[in-house]
Amino acid sequence: MSALLEVDGISVSFDGFKAINGLSFSIGPAELRAVIGPNGAGKTTFMDIVTGKTRPDEGRVLWGESSVSLLKLNEAQIARAGVGRKFQRPTVFEDQSVADNLTMALKANRSPFPVLFWKPSPQSRARVAELAEEVGLAGQTARKAGELSHGQKQWLEIGMLLAQEPRLLLVDEPAAGMTLAEREQTTTLLKRLAETRAVVVVEHDMDFVRRLDCKVTVLHQGAVLAEGSLDHVTRNPDVIEVYLGR
Numbered sequence: 298m299s300a301l302l303e304v305d306g307i308s309v310s311f312d313g314f315k316a317i318n319g320l321s322f323s324i325g326p327a328e329l330r331a332v333i334g335p336n337g338a339g340k341t342t343f344m345d346i347v348t349g350k351t352r353p354d355e356g357r358v359l360w361g362e363s364s365v366s367l368l369k370l371n372e373a374q375i376a377r378a379g380v381g382r383k384f385q386r387p388t389v390f391e392d393q394s395v396a397d398n399l400t401m402a403l404k405a406n407r408s409p410f411p412v413l414f415w416k417p418s419p420q421s422r423a424r425v426a427e428l429a430e431e432v433g434l435a436g437q438t439a440r441k442a443g444e445l446s447h448g449q450k451q452w453l454e455i456g457m458l459l460a461q462e463p464r465l466l467l468v469d470e471p472a473a474g475m476t477l478a479e480r481e482q483t484t485t486l487l488k489r490l491a492e493t494r495a496v497v498v499v500e501h502d503m504d505f506v507r508r509l510d511c512k513v514t515v516l517h518q519g520a521v522l523a524e525g526s527l528d529h530v531t532r533n534p535d536v537i538e539v540y541l542g543r
C-alpha cells in the first residue's frame with residue numbers, strides 16, 4: 298500500500314531551537330493513526346507543517362498518488378488538495394442551525410464565483426442530511442449550534458470538514474472536555490471515517506487512544522521515538538523514560 302502522506306526528514310527551528318528534528322512519518326489512504334508525545338514534542342508543529350502554516354527548514358512532504366510536494370502549495374491549496382484540520386476548540390457558528398452550518402461548509406467547497414449565485418439545491422439539502430447522519434446529529438439539524446453539547450459541537454465541526462471531502466483528516470485532542478458517552482461515540486466515528494480516508498488523531502488521553510485501537514506514533518523532541526500498537530510503544534523503555542522518567 299503506497300502512502301497518502303509521506304513526511305520525510307523534516308526539521309524546523311524557532312530561534313535556534315529545533316522543534317522538529319528529522320521527522321519522518323507516513324500514513325496510508327485509509328488508516329487511523331494516533332500521535333502522542335509529551336508537551337512540546339512537536340505534535341502541533343507537525344500538523345502546522347502538513348497544513349502549510351509552518352514551512353520546514355529541510356525535508357519533504359509528499360502527497361497523493363503522484364507524490365505532489367505540499368511544500369509548494371499554500372494553506373488554501375493544501376486544504377483543497379484534501380487535507381482537513383480539526384482544531385481542539387470547535388469553531389461552529391453558534392447562532393446558526395446545525396443544518397445551516399453544514400450548508401455553509403458545503404458552499405465553502407465551491408469556487409468563489411459560483412458561491413455568489415449559490416442557492417441550496419435539493420442535492421445540497423440531501424448532502425447536509427447525509428453529513429448530519431454521518432456525525433450522529435441527524436435529529437439535531439434544526440437546533441442552533443450554540444445549544445449543542447461540547448461533544449456535539451465537535452461532531453458538527455467534523456461534519457463541516459467532511460463537506461470538503463478531505464482525504465486526510467487531522468484531529469487535535471478530540472476527547473478533551475467530552476463526557477464518557479461522547480468519547481465512545483467519537484471513537485466509533487473516527488474509526489468509521491478512517492475506513493475510507495486517513496485520520497490522524499493527536500491526543501493526550503491514553504484511555505481514548507486505547508479505544509481507538511490503532512497504530513500509535515510517539516513523538517519526542519521533534520522526532521519519532523516509537524511506533525506500533527499502544528501496548529508495544531508503552532513497553533518501550535525510551536517511551537517509559539520520556540513519560541515517567543523525570
Ligand SMILES: Nc1ncnc2c1ncn2[C@@H]1O[C@H](COP(=O)(O)OP(=O)(O)OP(=O)(O)O)[C@@H](O)[C@H]1O
Pocket residue numbers: 311312315316334335336337338339340341342343
Ligand atoms: N512559533 C513558535 N515559536 C517558537 N517556538 C515554538 C513555536 N511553535 C512551537 N514552538 C516550540 O516548539 C516546541 C514544539 O511545540 P509543539 O506545540 O509543536 O508541541 P506539542 O507536542 O504540540 O505540545 P503540546 O502537547 O503541549 O501541545 C515547543 O518547545 C514549543 O515551545
